Amino acid sequence: AQSVTQPDARVTVSEGASLQLRCKYSSSVTPYLFWYVQYPRQGLQLLLKYYSGDPVVQGVNGFEAEFSKSNSSFHLRKASVHWSDSAVYFCAVSFSIASSSFSKLVFGQGTSLSVVP
Amino acid sequence: EAAVTQSPRNKVAVTGGKVTLSCNQTNNHNNMYWYRQDTGHGLRLIHYSYGAGSTEKGDIPDGYKASRPSQENFSLILELATPSQTSVYFCASGSWGGDTQYFGPGTRLLVL
Numbered sequence: 001a002q003s004v005t006q007p008d009a010r011v012t013v014s015e016g017a018s019l020q021l022r023c024k025y026s027s028s029v030t031p032y033l034f035w036y037v038q039y040p041r042q043g044l045q046l047l048l049k050y051y052s053g054d055p056v057v058q059g060v061n062g063f064e065a066e067f068s069k070s071n072s073s074f075h076l077r078k079a080s081v082h083w084s085d086s087a088v089y090f091c092a093v094s095f096s097i098a099s100s101s102f103s104k105l106v107f108g109q110g111t112s113l114s115v116v117p
Numbered sequence: 118e119a120a121v122t123q124s125p126r127n128k129v130a131v132t133g134g135k136v137t138l139s140c141n142q143t144n145n146h147n148n149m150y151w152y153r154q155d156t157g158h159g160l161r162l163i164h165y166s167y168g169a170g171s172t173e174k175g176d177i178p179d180g181y182k183a184s185r186p187s188q189e190n191f192s193l194i195l196e197l198a199t200p201s202q203t204s205v206y207f208c209a210s211g212s213w214g215g216d217t218q219y220f221g222p223g224t225r226l227l228v229l
Contacts, residue, residue: 004159034217043121043207043220044160090159102148102167104175105218107159 002027002095006108014116015083021076021111023091032094033074034105035065039087047089050074061085086115120144121221123208129227136195138224140208148211149191150218151175151183153204160207166191198228 003026013019025031032051036044048059055067065076074091091108120143130136142149147168152160162175164183172183180202182194195202205225209218 009157032216036220041223043222044209044218045220046217049217102165102173103213104150104162104165105160107161109157109159 002093002106004091004093004106004108006089006091006111008111009109010112010114012114012116013081016080019076019078019081019085019113021089021091021113023074023076023108025072025074025091025093027072027093027095030069032103033065033067034092034094035059035063035074035076036090036092036107037087038090038110044090047076081113081115083115083117086113088112121208121210121219123206123221123224125224126222127225129229130195130198131229132199134198136198136202136226136228138193138195138206138208138226140191140193140221141189142191142208142210142219143189144210144212144219145188146210146212146219147188148213149185150209150211151181151191151193152207152209153177154207154223155204163193163206198226200228202226203228 005024034049035047038044050057050067058064088110090110092105094103096103122141124139150165151163166185184192205223207223208221211218
């Protein structure tokens with residue numbers, strides 16, 4: 001079955017520290033991969049996406065993610081976090097819908113990031 | 118800049134009542150989606166649409182209907198609302214199925 005797992009429901013890091021948020025997916029083919037961020041009482045905003053090519057993709061606000069085919073993972077990283085990075089982060093994977101040319105996004109459960117002084 | 122708007126932003130409904138959530142996009146995207154967001158579940162797909170006049174069932178369609186009368190508008194309809202449908206609902210649009218989706222600000226629905 002197609003699935004996306006974010007194993008950490010909550011992560012707390014100190015301001016200025018590095019960050020890694022984990023995402024693993026289950027798929028027989030390499031899908032399209034996304035990270036979205038949700039600030040309080042707002043919709044989701046795209047941070048970055050991976051379609052093919054260089055496994056390290058750069059996103060907005062200093063975020064990057066690395067795709068690993070062997071590990072079926074797409075982990076999000078940032079070298080130095082700021083208090084304004086506190087938000088919920090969702091990993092999403094695009095899967096094809098059987099018997100159609102349509103694809104849909106399947107989201108992980110989200111990781112709530114708190115950046116403390 | 119992509120623009121997806123939702124109305125209402127907040128809604129209180131009674132059990133058994135009819136609720137309509139509206140979504141409008143100015144991106145000229147063919148595809149539109151309705152999700153609900155609940156703690157511990159992330160976003161789950163309720164209905165989606167390829168274009169005007171089409172609606173398709175997503176992963177959790179029971180208790181919901183959808184309507185796509187035009188390229189710009191996509192509605193989610195709860196004919197007989199139940200407390201289990203209390204949630205935050207998000208609409209999104211995208212140019213093709215695997216591409217980036219652009220999300221609206223969400224509608225908080227409370228069914229009493």
